[in-house]
Amino acid sequence: MSRKPTVMEIAHCMVTDMRDNWFHMRSLLSIVFIAVLLGLTSALSHRRSFGIPIQKRSTFTKNGVVNLDAVRSHLAYSEGKYLRGASAIKYSTGVISPSSSGHTVGRRAASGVSVPLTEYGTKLWYGNISVGSPPVEYKVDFDTGSADLFLPSSDCNTTCAGHTRYNPAKSFSAVNLHQGFNLSYGDGSTVFGDQYTDTVTIGRFVAKNQTIGAALQYSAGFQADNFAPDGLMGMAFPNISVFYANPIVQTLIAERQLSDPVFAFKLASSGSELSIGGVNQLLYKGNVTYAPVTRQGFWQINVGSLNANGQAISKNISAVVDTGTTLILGDAATVHQFYSGLNATDVGDGLYTMPCNAMPNVSITIQGKLFAISAETFNLGHYDTAGTQCVGAITGAGSLGDIWILGDAFLQNVYSIFDFGKLRVGFADLA
């Protein structure tokens, strides 16, 4: 269905490093007012940042007990996503490499699970975007670990039931690119369909020429029972786009909609927000610690160390910052080492349990600053109904080489800033 694009067709990210100014939401009305007064001169027509409220849905635990099948499926999903992204970027020397790891793209390592995606459940962070003319509202999962936007198509069969579907025939701004797409997931199932461009509005920002995948079939993991949003919005670099197109923030940058090519997340039990075009200074305190992006594609950085009970377990880790992965994934050997001093039990598939009353203090050091992972986010829940053993959120992955994935179990503890202009990821303590 999808033809193989050549290297020449890879969209290059157009990063504009503009004025580093930011105005929080309280100032928004006055900014708009001033901008109108000044007649929207070109210098002021760059839109300011805007916060988009986001919601969370969790299906990892039931009555406090972890659904291990759901966790395993999520791990398979994440690994599949990484192998696919790495395959799109064709890293020449990277350690995330489908060819060097010997696995088929999108398939879980042989040592992994064979749980069907029907069991897949996760914590998803989603919010609203609108697409088309006239605009229709969709809920999308905000995913910094991928770079494509897809929605269920009005031509999708029963597999998209329960979702709001995108009908390009009813949008006068839709353009059919006459190009298919096919995204593989962890259990080998796929989401496929056709590519369009259309107008996408997120917050107050309008991307006029955004590539969108209209899915003709949804794999089980995206069906309404398992997936509350309608679609998924990738926020990584264009290099890992399976569509070989700009993801939405890049489109906004290319169309000169953002004065600051930055977006930022607060992912917490309340008041979660995605900010686009700047950061929301009300949501964090202290200085921001920035780590340079070491390789454009994923949001990949070097992490100083992973610490348990004050002791550095592993140093200088290369890690990808991913809002679309719930857990923290690391290489099996280091994860084993991490748990070996903690009276933990290896329960298979990269998962470990520990006595609930002796959970470790876990933290991550980035550029010399220590960021604690709260007990609440490290502890996934009870392993058994007795509630004596608990499952840790740091899990071993079979197929990611030495790359770690810093998912929501870490990101819920910080304000995270993704800066396309200065090619860096920032972390700050939550306000």
Ligand SMILES: *[C@@H]1O[C@H](CO)[C@@H](O)[C@H](O)[C@H]1NC(C)=O
């Ligand atoms: C999508 O890709 C998978 C695996 O690469 C393949 O089995 C499937 O036939 C493809 N589907 C379409 C519609 O191209």
Ligand SMILES: *[C@@H]1O[C@H](CO)[C@@H](O)[C@H](O)[C@H]1NC(C)=O
């Ligand atoms: C990703 O694309 C950017 C911009 O074109 C380029 O500078 C960078 O080297 C690419 N990254 C990789 C890993 O190929």
Ligand SMILES: *[C@@H]1O[C@H](CO)[C@@H](O)[C@H](O)[C@H]1NC(C)=O
């Ligand atoms: C998305 O829009 C719907 C309908 O307008 C609204 O009920 C919901 O609260 C919105 N969700 C978020 C996260 O803003």
Ligand SMILES: *[C@@H]1O[C@H](CO)[C@@H](O)[C@H](O)[C@H]1NC(C)=O
């Ligand atoms: C519709 O979905 C089912 C899975 O429920 C799939 O097997 C079938 O091939 C799909 N049909 C079409 C026409 O896409």
Ligand SMILES: *[C@@H]1O[C@H](CO)[C@@H](O)[C@H](O)[C@H]1NC(C)=O
């Ligand atoms: C819109 O995007 C498509 C696909 O990326 C591209 O081929 C086309 O040239 C773009 N059109 C404009 C007006 O930028």
Ligand SMILES: *[C@@H]1O[C@H](CO)[C@@H](O)[C@H](O)[C@H]1NC(C)=O
């Ligand atoms: C923030 O950085 C400044 C300058 O480096 C320093 O003086 C200040 O103490 C830092 N503040 C905090 C809370 O660490």
Ligand SMILES: *[C@@H]1O[C@H](CO)[C@@H](O)[C@H](O)[C@H]1NC(C)=O
């Ligand atoms: C961390 O590892 C990278 C290569 O993986 C290396 O380039 C860098 O210098 C190392 N940093 C430190 C502080 O050891």
Ligand SMILES: *[C@@H]1O[C@H](CO)[C@@H](O)[C@H](O)[C@H]1NC(C)=O
């Ligand atoms: C491991 O268990 C032993 C024996 O119960 C205990 O003394 C020790 O403190 C435990 N270590 C940790 C890190 O919980």
Ligand SMILES: *[C@@H]1O[C@H](CO)[C@@H](O)[C@H](O)[C@H]1NC(C)=O
């Ligand atoms: C974790 O840190 C807290 C306070 O920071 C301390 O009371 C507790 O004993 C520590 N737990 C372990 C297992 O070291």
